[in-house]
Amino acid sequence: MTAIALPAEVFVKFTRRLREEGLRSVPETSADLLAAVQAPGLSSGIDNYYAMRAVAVRRPEEMDIFNTVFMEFFGSGKIPEIVTEEQLIELQPTMRAAAGEGADDDDEAEAEAGASYAERLAHRDFLEMSDAEWAEAQRMIQQMRFQSTEALSHRWRPDRRGKRPDLRRVLRNMTRPDGELLRLELQSRKHRRRPLLILADVSGSMERYTEAFLYFTHAIRRRLGRVEVFVFSTRLTRITRELTHQDPYQALTLVSDNVEDWSGGTRIGETFETFNRVWSRRVTRGGPICMVLSDGWDCGEPETLAAATSQLSRSVHSLLWLNPLSGREGYQPSTRGMRAALPFIDQLVPAATIHDLSSIIQLIESIPSHAVARSVRPA
Numbered sequence: 001m002t003a004i005a006l007p008a009e010v011f012v013k014f015t016r017r018l019r020e021e022g023l024r025s026v027p028e029t030s031a032d033l034l035a036a037v038q039a040p041g042l043s044s045g046i047d048n049y050y051a052m053r054a055v056a057v058r059r060p061e062e063m064d065i066f067n068t069v070f071m072e073f074f075g076s077g078k079i080p081e082i083v084t085e086e087q088l089i090e091l092q093p094t095m096r097a098a099a100g101e102g103a104d105d106d107d108e109a110e111a112e113a114g115a116s117y118a119e120r121l122a123h124r125d126f127l128e129m130s131d132a133e134w135a136e137a138q139r140m141i142q143q144m145r146f147q148s149t150e151a152l153s154h155r156w157r158p159d160r161r162g163k164r165p166d167l168r169r170v171l172r173n174m175t176r177p178d179g180e181l182l183r184l185e186l187q188s189r190k191h192r193r194r195p196l197l198i199l200a201d202v203s204g205s206m207e208r209y210t211e212a213f214l215y216f217t218h219a220i221r222r223r224l225g226r227v228e229v230f231v232f233s234t235r236l237t238r239i240t241r242e243l244t245h246q247d248p249y250q251a252l253t254l255v256s257d258n259v260e261d262w263s264g265g266t267r268i269g270e271t272f273e274t275f276n277r278v279w280s281r282r283v284t285r286g287g288p289i290c291m292v293l294s295d296g297w298d299c300g301e302p303e304t305l306a307a308a309t310s311q312l313s314r315s316v317h318s319l320l321w322l323n324p325l326s327g328r329e330g331y332q333p334s335t336r337g338m339r340a341a342l343p344f345i346d347q348l349v350p351a352a353t354i355h356d357l358s359s360i361i362q363l364i365e366s367i368p369s370h371a372v373a374r375s376v377r378p379a
Contacts, residue, residue, distance in 0.1 A: 054136030296338030
């Protein structure tokens with residue numbers, strides 16, 4: 001589909017109408033809507049619907065308003081370049097499902113209609129996304145599903161199929177008036193969710209990737225609970241409390257307001273030293289899975305980073321290093337910081353796309369509850 005040649009006032013009126021209907025998160029200007037439908041790669045009116053919805057809708061309760069106004073503006077055939085009458089008929093179940101009014105068949109129709117656009121977006125680098133794509137990416141990240149890996153607790157629970165005798169219950173049973181002398185009680189170890197520890201680089205080279213990952217982190221924390229989050233550039237800042245805000249945009253606004261060195265330089269080794277000295281004993285109980293998000297660019301000494309990363313790896317169950325550059329063709333960990341940290345990490349994984357974030361979820365869920373040998377070695 002070629003770029004849409006429509007007067008800008010069409011989108012101005014559409015935006016104004018959305019505001020009149022109470023859509024709180026409509027952009028201040030209609031330019032984003034115009035840019036959304038002119039973005040490369042849109043091949044159908046359905047793609048245009050999703051692109052415009054990505055810009056205008058930020059909350060689930062706004063879906064119904066957007067769909068109603070969209071039908072009012074583009075459902076009469078006045079602007080066929082946006083969506084044809086045939087495509088509009090195809091969109092009807094999608095729009096009802098998005099507003100929560102459809103049945104199971106509607107959900108299936110929505111999935112099929114948006115699959116091509118969502119699939120392309122899932123593999124697009126965060127750094128290359130337009131504003132409209134970035135808005136839709138945030139929504140997709142918030143809808144991800146998470147299931148933390150489990151670990152065996154030090155506590156025991158009654159279990160008929162357990163492998164260890166529960167002597168306390170056996171003795172208590174024997175002392176009861178109606179107790180059985182030879183009744184064997186069994187127990188097994190309790191299972192608990194393994195906590196997560198996140199250390200994210202907010203230096204200038206990581207800004208867009210970190211923003212995407214913090215949306216991801218906000219979604220993780222809302223669903224799993226036991227998550228500790230720190231950001232670093234030239235210093236370490238704990239942001240766990242800021243991420244408790246229910247609205248992800250407000251949460252990230254609080255983070256950026258409270259982090260003094262956002263988009264500064266990077267001293268990974270020194271910030272890891274601070275974590276090991278000040279925070280490690282407080283937040284690594286229970287053997288968390290630690291995720292470090294960084295491209296490995298470091299202004300400090302490699303020896304400092306190596307020693308601090310080694311100490312960090314010994315205090316956690318698993319250490320995953322998420323490098324947005326590592327998924328690029330021909331990537332080699334050639335920076336001094338990355339090479340210094342490499343011997344002490346369990347996995348080096350990319351984190352530049354929505355697809356990468358989904359793979360990280362699968363990786364976390366696959367980590368065994370017992371300790372394993374380090375799988376990464378310096379080249």
